[in-house]
Amino acid sequence: MNVWSAVVGGLAGTLVLTTILRGATELRLTRIDLPFLLGTAVTSSRELAKVIGYAAHFAFGALFALGYYLLFRALGSSGPLLGAVFGLAHGLFAGTALVNVLLPIVHPRMGSDISSSRTAPLLEAPGFMMLNYGAATPLVSLFAHASYGAIVGAFVLYGSR
Amino acid sequence: MAPRADVPIRDHAAIGDGRTVALVTLDGSIDWLCLPDLDSASVFGSLLDLRSGGTFTLAPDVPFGASRHYVPGTNVLVTMFETDAGTVRVTDAMTLPDGGLAPARELCRRIEVESGSVPMRWEVCPRFGYGEDTTSISLRAGIPVATTGNLAVAVNAWGVDAPQVGRAAVGGSFVARTDAMIALSVAYQEPLVFPSRDDVERRLASTISFWQGWASSCAFTGPSRSSVERSALALKLLIFSPSGAVAGAATTSLPETLGGERNWDYRFSWVRDSAFTLAALLHLGYAAEADAFFWWLMHASQLTHPHLEVLYRLDGGLGVPERFLPFAGYRSSRPVRVGNAAVDQVQLDIYGDLLQTAWVYASTGRPIEGEMGRRLAKIADLVCDLWELRDAGIWEVRSEPRHFTQSKMMCWVALDRAVGLAERGHLGGRVDRWRAEKMAIETYIESRCWSEKMQSYTRSAGSDELDTSVLLGALHGYREPTHTRMTGTIDAIGRELGHGPFIYRYSGEDGLAGSEGAFLACSFWFVEALARSGRRSRALSLMADLLSRSNDVGLYAEEIDPRSGDFLGNFPQALTHLALISAAVSLDDERSVLDGGPP
Numbered sequence: 001m002n003v004w005s006a007v008v009g010g011l012a013g014t015l016v017l018t019t020i021l022r023g024a025t026e027l028r029l030t031r032i033d034l035p036f037l038l039g040t041a042v043t044s045s046r047e048l049a050k051v052i053g054y055a056a057h058f059a060f061g062a063l064f065a066l067g068y069y070l071l072f073r074a075l076g077s078s079g080p081l082l083g084a085v086f087g088l089a090h091g092l093f094a095g096t097a098l099v100n101v102l103l104p105i106v107h108p109r110m111g112s113d114i115s116s117s118r119t120a121p122l123l124e125a126p127g128f129m130m131l132n133y134g135a136a137t138p139l140v141s142l143f144a145h146a147s148y149g150a151i152v153g154a155f156v157l158y159g160s161r
Numbered sequence: 162m163a164p165r166a167d168v169p170i171r172d173h174a175a176i177g178d179g180r181t182v183a184l185v186t187l188d189g190s191i192d193w194l195c196l197p198d199l200d201s202a203s204v205f206g207s208l209l210d211l212r213s214g215g216t217f218t219l220a221p222d223v224p225f226g227a228s229r230h231y232v233p234g235t236n237v238l239v240t241m242f243e244t245d246a247g248t249v250r251v252t253d254a255m256t257l258p259d260g261g262l263a264p265a266r267e268l269c270r271r272i273e274v275e276s277g278s279v280p281m282r283w284e285v286c287p288r289f290g291y292g293e294d295t296t297s298i299s300l301r302a303g304i305p306v307a308t309t310g311n312l313a314v315a316v317n318a319w320g321v322d323a324p325q326v327g328r329a330a331v332g333g334s335f336v337a338r339t340d341a342m343i344a345l346s347v348a349y350q351e352p353l354v355f356p357s358r359d360d361v362e363r364r365l366a367s368t369i370s371f372w373q374g375w376a377s378s379c380a381f382t383g384p385s386r387s388s389v390e391r392s393a394l395a396l397k398l399l400i401f402s403p404s405g406a407v408a409g410a411a412t413t414s415l416p417e418t419l420g421g422e423r424n425w426d427y428r429f430s431w432v433r434d435s436a437f438t439l440a441a442l443l444h445l446g447y448a449a450e451a452d453a454f455f456w457w458l459m460h461a462s463q464l465t466h467p468h469l470e471v472l473y474r475l476d477g478g479l480g481v482p483e484r485f486l487p488f489a490g491y492r493s494s495r496p497v498r499v500g501n502a503a504v505d506q507v508q509l510d511i512y513g514d515l516l517q518t519a520w521v522y523a524s525t526g527r528p529i530e531g532e533m534g535r536r537l538a539k540i541a542d543l544v545c546d547l548w549e550l551r552d553a554g555i556w557e558v559r560s561e562p563r564h565f566t567q568s569k570m571m572c573w574v575a576l577d578r579a580v581g582l583a584e585r586g587h588l589g590g591r592v593d594r595w596r597a598e599k600m601a602i603e604t605y606i607e608s609r610c611w612s613e614k615m616q617s618y619t620r621s622a623g624s625d626e627l628d629t630s631v632l633l634g635a636l637h638g639y640r641e642p643t644h645t646r647m648t649g650t651i652d653a654i655g656r657e658l659g660h661g662p663f664i665y666r667y668s669g670e671d672g673l674a675g676s677e678g679a680f681l682a683c684s685f686w687f688v689e690a691l692a693r694s695g696r697r698s699r700a701l702s703l704m705a706d707l708l709s710r711s712n713d714v715g716l717y718a719e720e721i722d723p724r725s726g727d728f729l730g731n732f733p734q735a736l737t738h739l740a741l742i743s744a745a746v747s748l749d750d751e752r753s754v755l756d757g758g759p760p
Contacts (some may be wrong), residue, residue, distance in 0.1 A: 119397075125476070134478070
């Protein structure tokens with residue numbers, strides 16, 4: 001195992017994850033757009049938000065891959081299957097807590113459970129498992145995150161050989 | 162003290178916090194409140210079922226007279242109860258969080274003694290889940306708490322005698338000699354917050370201050386300022402703050418005909434209302450709410466792009482399956498529906514509403530950025546493909562689809578706005594096709610949807626029935642309001658569909674039994690059409706008459722019985738208040754670029 005394989009795997013995994021989510025959007029399965037959600041945290045310009053969001057998204061992808069790497073090290077094992085399991089757990093955490101609860105609270109342009117008439121957020125909150133963005137969103141998100149994990153796991157396993 | 166069974170709709174006032182709305186009756190009952198959100202199940206629903214709906218009563222225990230008003234510039238309600246023993250003032254509000262640790266929702270009722278000593282009685286009788294869920298009440302740290310599932314309501318009372326806690330209700334009686342307070346604190350998916358009385362008082366003061374600041378920023382200075390301000394405040398109550406969506410109304414299944422089946426759930430956001438919503442918010446200077454609404458609309462409609470749903474859930478989701486509740490119904494008007502089957506209808510007018518909304522948005526210098534422009538262009542292409550279809554029309558009739566004139570007019574508006582946006586560089590696409598199809602629609606309307614007999618545009622192609630919604634053709638720029646055919650239409654509608662100052666929606670059948678009241682939004686559209694066609698004095702007169710027909714606190718329902726003056730339909734109704742604002746703005750001499758005429 002080496003850390004650079006994990007970082008590169010994280011970038012590749014993010015590429016695939018983003019492609020899956022974007023593809024699902026085009027297929028009208030979901031309205032989830034993680035780069036857009038991230039970018040609008042710093043700008044209300046839709047175009048600029050996507051540019052910033054994609055950069056931030058890939059940076060987070062690499063960072064999460066480092067977390068996966070530490071878990072692989074702790075377990076003394078890696079590979080696409082184990083990575084996919086991590087990815088599923090990651091996706092569940094994102095849908096139930098990270099994007100569902102934490103993001104709306106820190107995002108300056110997103111509604112949340114504590115929104116009231118005092119505020120007029122520009123973005124709707126994702127809701128539990130991001131269901132507000134479409135009924136198929138949880139499945140799409142879990143599949144995308146499992147794919148991300150599998151790719152990170154594969155890079156860590158095969159990159160160390 | 163039991164709540165009355167026959168509280169007129171017009172005897173209600175609305176309070177809210179941007180998440181949900183409670184309706185308060187003139188005799189001190191809260192008979193409608195959904196928790197945690199406006200489109201959640203009711204906890205107090207005695208409006209629709211006295212026996213099993215649930216209610217929160219608070220009133221003198223002796224004969225009384227009541228009058229009320231909002232604290233000026235707020236959605237905080239004051240009811241004055243006058244009795245032989247003295248006078249009590251009850252202030253009702255849903256407080257807004259102020260930065261401290263506040264309950265998820267908080268409803269407070271402050272009792273102040275103006276004079277004497279007044280025997281009072283109160284009772285909180287929650288019925289979760291439209292009365293279908295089990296409600297259990299127990300004491301937590303000495304405070305009565307009603308719970309079901311992950312929802313809890315704590316009943317905090319200060320300055321009153323110790324409440325009696327029963328299996329289904331909490332309440333008691335006391336003699337009001339000094340000020341008191343009863344506050345419900347609500348928790349959803351988290352532990353309850355038990356506030357102190359000082360906390361609630363502070364939030365109430367802060368809430369009043371917020372509303373007054375918000376209302377004072379209303380930019381409208383015309384002669385109907387107070388009515389417009391109240392309408393803006395009502396609209397703000399219906400804005401679902403987490404998303405920016407605007408609910409059609411705060412209630413479900415208040416009947417369009419007493420005892421009839423025309424009972425619908427309006428706790429969703431209609432694309433139909435979008436152009437009026439954005440224009441009203443921008444006219445009144447509420448840019449933040451306007452931006453939030455437009456972003457929400459574009460985001461919500463993405464899932465079905467380029468097709469549009471007739472309505473969306475307040476959280477932007479799809480899927481609002483219609484079902485019947487086992488409620489008795491308002492004055493036995495059944496069925497009581499939740500969800501709305503209109504979502505499955507084809508309504509072509511909404512494409513015009515969306516493009517008109519984008520047009521209004523862009524007219525204020527706001528950007529239509531690349532992806533949004535591409536989506537709008539695809540929607541214009543879709544209109545070219547769809548406009549020749551029959552549809553259910555703006556009124557969501559449940560009879561066979563028709564070629565409704567207003568739908569065709571709004572398809573024309575859609576393409577006209579798309580061309581206008583393209584000419585201004587906001588979007589690109591098959592502009593020549595849009596122009597050609599726009600001409601084809603116009604030819605169709607002028608040849609198939611005009612009645613020589615009635616001297617009016619008709620409700621649908623080939624009929625002699627009338628429909629007030631074709632006035633939107635004038636208001637959104639299909640025809641100049643001064644055009645001969647449009648003035649003829651205005652005259653015909655006034656003659657055939659008018660009743661006093663009120664206007665009915667349409668003549669002819671709609672697939673439902675029974676009749677309905679006059680439609681208040683149509684009445685305000687008629688005023689606006691008169692004003693824009695140059696008949697200002699008649700418009701002013703009608704407007705004054707209509708403004709006098711609000712309830713005692715300036716609110717309107719969807720419809721009114723012209724004979725009795727009783728309100729009908731859901732309450733308070735966004736479209737009515739939007740139409741009021743639009744008519745008031747049109748009567749004001751100073752017009753802006755937001756009018757939406759042809760570019």
